[in-house]
Amino acid sequence: MADSTPLLKVRNLRVAYPIRSSVLMRHIGDNVAVSDVSFDLHQGETVGLVGESGSGKSTIARTIIGLVKASDGSIEFEGKDIARASWRQLKSIRREMQMVFQDPYASLNPRLTVRDIIAEAWRVHPGVVPRGAWTSEAKALMDRVGLNPDYSDRYPHQFSGGQRQRIGIARALALRPKLIVCDEAVSALDVSVQAQVLNLLEDLQADLDLSYLFISHDLSVIEHLCDRVLVLNRGVVVEQGTVDQLFDNPQDDYTKRLLAAVPVVRPWLEPT
């Protein structure tokens, strides 16, 4: 797998939010959110991004998906540089990668039915699914993510948090992407629902040969799902490696502290 070209290749990514003076809106400095981040992601692989709040995890995700502009560095998807892509190229790249958002309550348009939320992708990218097949395709996707297809005319507020996240996943799958970026996709769910959604993500990966970039602050989720992990601290990758390497033998101080902070069910049984 290592010798094939990676699906996603991030090199020296730097993202900075400009700080502007209050009076003339002059550019007076940068708030660097992410600096010098590089990693590869191969087809069918799951890479985890882990770090505390404010470490730049979400910024990386949003830059890759194109919601935030990179200040420097490159993001290549199947060899095409996203930062230098034209609008039309970017649109076709976006078909290949989708995002599952953190908050299942905020990420679904409250005024659209589930069918319309899923069909939105086909409305934006005409030609993927013919208009006449939208309803049946949306129902098939709902069925695929474990929702009752009969509920396709319902609105998001009629679903529970876990069900809504399934809707979010169905929407992300609508364009049959190769890469799905999950930004804290299970953090807002309670633990039992988290497990169900994680299992769903694993099933989908096995069936559809998906790749995930999985962002979480929850190390146990990362350990469960990911092949490789990047540990971020203040916008810098402090350590990266396979899950086994990282969890069994952390090298960096920050990683050690992060692992030590994971709550343990029966601390008296753990060797110190």
Added chain:
Amino acid sequence: MTAALPPMITTTPIATPTTATQTMQRARRARRGVKIRITVPIIIIGLYVIGAITVPVIYGFDPLRTELVDRLKPPGTTLSNGSIAFLGTDQIGQDLFAQMMMGARVSLAVGASTLIFAGLAGVTVGLLAGHFGGWMDTVLMRIADVQLAFPAILLAILLASVLGQGLTNIIIVLSIANWVVFARVTRSQVLALKNREFVEAGRALGAGHFHLIVRTLLPGCVAPILVVATVEFGHVILAEAALSFLGVGVPIGVPSLGSTIQAGTAYLTSAWWISTLPGIALAGLVLATGVLGDALRDFYDPTLRGA
């Protein structure tokens, strides 16, 4: 202080379930109140609309006809042709009720068309300013500020002297004076919406500006726009009456509520009804739209939902 504490502690466990039910009941009562406050004004406005359409036809109203025998008759007088003018007649012998309804026709038509033009312009500006931000926002909103600083009456007088009097000109003037309100409300709503995750989800899908504005942002703005439109409807009708009262509104020969009130001021001591009754009719219409707008705002307020 210490004496007051024990009873508070004892009532707390009982109070908790009661407060919950009370909140539910209050919310339910508020909901019912909102329904009444929506229904009643709609019925009143509906009666005005029906009256404005039918009454001038039934009475065969002709604004240029004069009936000197029937001048300045008080409400309830039997006229020379045998009909009863139950709201009296004016200084040229016109039936006041028919004239008022004709005036309401003008007021409603001006109000509705102004709302359409001002609404379309304002909502478009608000969507563009809110969605794109940056210099577009700055430019459009500064234009709006300039517009707000310029008195509508002055503009009306200017336009009336340049273009002459006419219904179209009133609609133009009032649209220019009112689009700002729509623009501001829409813009603030877009600003509140555009950083919500579902809008970002649309962007992540690759949706273009047009798609985001029309299919994602606009539907979220409908409720506040509807509320503003209702309130503005009353304002526009009042503004039209004011312009007509001042003589820069409807041309002579077109009766509007404002011009009828104005015509009656000369006879206030002898024939009070000519100014008073159209005034009451105007107040009733504006009040109904005001209450309706208020009730609609409550109706769309999610904190009053769910009971």
